[in-house]
Amino acid sequence: MDGSPTTAVFKSTCTNPSVVAVTFDLFGTLVRVDPPSSPASAVGRELAERGVSVPENWSQAYAEPHVDAPDGAEVPLPDHVGAALESCGVGVPEHTVDAAVAAAFDAPVETRPNAVEAVAAAADAGRVGVLSNCSVPGLVERALNRSDLDRRLFDAVVASVDCGWRKPDRRAFEAVADALGVGVDALVHVGDDPRTDGGIEACGGTAILLDDASLSAVPERLDADAEATKPDGAGGSPCR
Incomplete structure (x- = not known):
């Protein structure tokens, strides 16, 4: 992780350090x-709707860390979900995990x-x-x-x-x-x-x-x- 932003809209060309x-x-x-009341259940439901056999111990697996990251770093939720599924012996295509996570957190x-x-x-x-x-x-x-x-x-x-x-x-x-x-x-x-x-x-x-x-x-x-x-x-x- 190099800390450089990959999401920047209308990136400024101003380099005057005194400008606030x-x-x-x-x-x-x-x-x-409003986030889902149970993120693990919401993600599991969306995975099931996409044909994934969700493990019986999914809630426990979702709650455990699976990706090593340095202090202060962000772990993308699809990476966490994919690793949690793998820890249960379930392999899921990356695009399926991405779609399930996006749908689970889609809210007004x-x-x-x-x-x-x-x-x-x-x-x-x-x-x-x-x-x-x-x-x-x-x-x-x-x-x-x-x-x-x-x-x-x-x-x-x-x-x-x-x-x-x-x-x-x-x-x-x-x-x-x-x-x-x-x-x-x-x-x-x-x-x-x-x-x-x-x-x-x-x-x-x-x-x-x-x-x-x-x-x-x-x-x-x-x-x-x-x-x-x-x-x-x-x-x-x-x-x-």
Whole structure:
């Protein structure tokens, strides 16, 4: 895992390290997507519908680790599922596992109140990105496309399953910073989990945690931060 993002939308060419970029966590911050109450059962059901003989001890096998990974690394869920099946003596084609996992986590998307306005305010301030912990390939992009958010406002979309690292690992924040063309210490990251999203502060960036403020407060907070860091006589962002 080299930490380089493989999912970047409208990758920025801005390399000015003083330019602030705003990144958002996705699930729980911008959108709500209810996961299955029992992921093992949901994946097992989708496997069975695709002709796979699901082992009787599937729930136990699903709950056990099967893929060695370094601290902070993301293990793609299809890799985990495939390895769990192999541990039970069941071989399944990769494309079947991919389809079953995608279907198991396919759910309606609800855009959170004030999310549209928060993203628009971030776009006015500078570069905008999504940095989301998600082990299901394609789920972040699918949720964004189904939401009420304007996809055109996002300069980069990075999921842990694509860059290889999970927040709060520094390499996750570095991946989205690189995609946005800024230094990691220039990131303002908005999220709902102090344990993961708050990790930006250890990288020298700024966290806006929804424990302390609501999404409706994000535009005012961004304005305040911009005024505090703006040089005398400075105009708008040189990269937007």
